Amino acid sequence: MQAAEITPVVQLSVEAPAVPLLSWLSAQTQYPRIYWHGRDKAEEIAAIGICKQFYYQDEVDDHQLAQDYQSQRGKSGGQDLRYYGGVAFDRSVECWPEFGRARFVLPRIELRRSGPKVKILLNLNFEANNKQDEYHLALEAIDNLQKPKPLAPPNKTRLMSRSDLPDQHRWRELVEQVTQHNFNQTTPKVVLSRQTQIDVAEPVDPWTVLACWQGRNPNSFQFGFQFSPQRTFISCSPERLYLRRQNELFTEALAGTTIRGLNQEEDDILAQQLLDDVKNSHENQLVRQHIVGALKPLSQYVGAEEQAKIFKLTHIQHLHRAIRAELNAGVNDFDLLRALHPTPAVGGLPRQNAMNFIRQREGYARGWYAGACGYFNHYESEFSVAIRSALIEPNRINLFAGAGVVAGSDPDAEWQELENKLATILSILIDF
Template identity: 70%
Template structure:
């Protein structure tokens, strides 16, 4: 199969569109695709004139997606219960049997509290145009939504979107950003108070784990390119999920996160317990020593085991089979390392993605145990709105889906960079040590922002 340059791929796809015979009684969602040439995906999406812009890169797959525009979407800005989300989700899935049709988006950490504008408590988009890489193969795709019956208008919108595509421009090299100020919410004093509350004997008897987090706001007087920032972050943490959502020029949410919520292929689901943290060593011997100390540490092992047990319990009613690693392994990132247990399940017939999301999200690794009481504590005491931080971001269709937990993430706004980090608080947690863990988790992104 010959590989087309970008202009050739656009021209070929446009011809397909012009010749397409669309039947009013056919499926409402139509997708066309052609092969394309090698493309620097983040640079390409950053160069385009339209919004939304969506980027997705799997952690241990060779898959990468840059998506533009909106063919169809569903968003819940206000309070939404599980039945409403489930109904909207099932409606989208029913519009096409094509296993290549994908909706990209996210679900907020807490759907019962106010969320960020544009992002909502849940927001998913079927893009107008996608550039997808699978291994070394690239495809350019265009999606049409003829649900309303206005076939020619939809064809023209798709042709206009293709005509507006431009070649990628090189990303500007990262420069040291002048930080005007930094504020933390909760601040250090309040953090100590919260950790002491959670580790109090009477509290911890009923709620053995609460994942407390912190919003770090950096005020800047220059424009920050979220795609340059994500590309730099990607280069330092390649064994993570990397993704970005930019619904308008004013705001972008980017993440370089190690944690998978789940991956589904047909009825097979893969997930994991990722909890328990230490730093990386300065050399190979020290790194191995710290990893072994993490494996031997009672507090961290207990935290990971709690997460494993919860996930297995949550998946069991939905599954014919659930299996999990008995022993934890060490998962290494650039500045930290985590305890990790792999979990696999075979779903019962008829179980859908929303039921999996409902069962797993938020995980004990970002919320706590029991889920309801831990999240209620976070909602009342943490002091800021998490939004999509610690939310579930990814894509779904009828046959496959993948969601990551947005734990290493940043919300870029005019004049401000919002960074997030959390730590699992259990019996034996010490406030000062957990505060230092938050600092360690921000080291990679802070080094990109503040180093020349």
């Protein structure tokens, strides 16, 4: 029997000297353009084109998505095929053009850097095309590769206008609704968010922005998806949804926020105040309890840190608890996505109550903001929660930030938390 009959998707690979992957990606003219850099910084990915994908734009049925997801994942066999993409925060509502409610792509060409070496991967799909047609498509993609060139200089652009949705007045109303005793008794947490739309004078190169953001927050996940020239979603997110290695799972509760200090002494004081703060500790504990509860039916063992620790970023610091699980046999990535996403750190508790409130009151569709972005394959999968993110369009930048609202939350303090979370990306983008 021929190899192509046994394995409908074939991966070829060759090693090459390292090149700056964001520079290489920015120079390419084939779409989609995909970038992924995990939080542990061990591996960096740049990829272009489509060998195979599944994509839901209008409606998504969870059971059908699960079947498609497992079908794609199962075809990797002994090969290291990776499907990169994401699912929207709320798959029941309309999402951004080209991104869809769920979209995962096996790239045509992928560059993986680990240390000083780059592995170049070429994926061939003999399910959809005959051999000659697929060879022709692959050779065409290779012929159209562009040499890397330096990224555009990170010049700041002039702010033409800014609008917030919801605005501060509406934000105050929403926080007051969530903190009302009767509502809070049944829905103890809702993560409200805001879209900040910035109109700018000059076009913005998303890959230059991501490179600058990466430099400011190196201990975050950094990723970007550009399915067409019109829109690019980039994120520099501190939050892991999960890392799965075979049946071992690593996840976390990341909730509770304060700013960084101007010096080490002030930074330590602010960190201790965050650890001692009742509202933030309660918020983080709710997230921990929910994740552990969601994983128990899927796992032989679930363990979580009892005491929160501090996770530091450039402008802010968070409360963090690590969680580890040993999964039951047969548990797949979509089981995990359905169980864990949206987490209480981006949605709320109980999940359905909070989601209904957000859907009806927040005033805009989050799209892939607060969605789950990452990759899966047969042996290992990793997803980040897409907070600290931006949707870049021609002469327009959409920024997103959220804050967990629980009993005792102050509307003005939560609004300021949104501003703190946007401080890094705004300092990169805008010439005030």
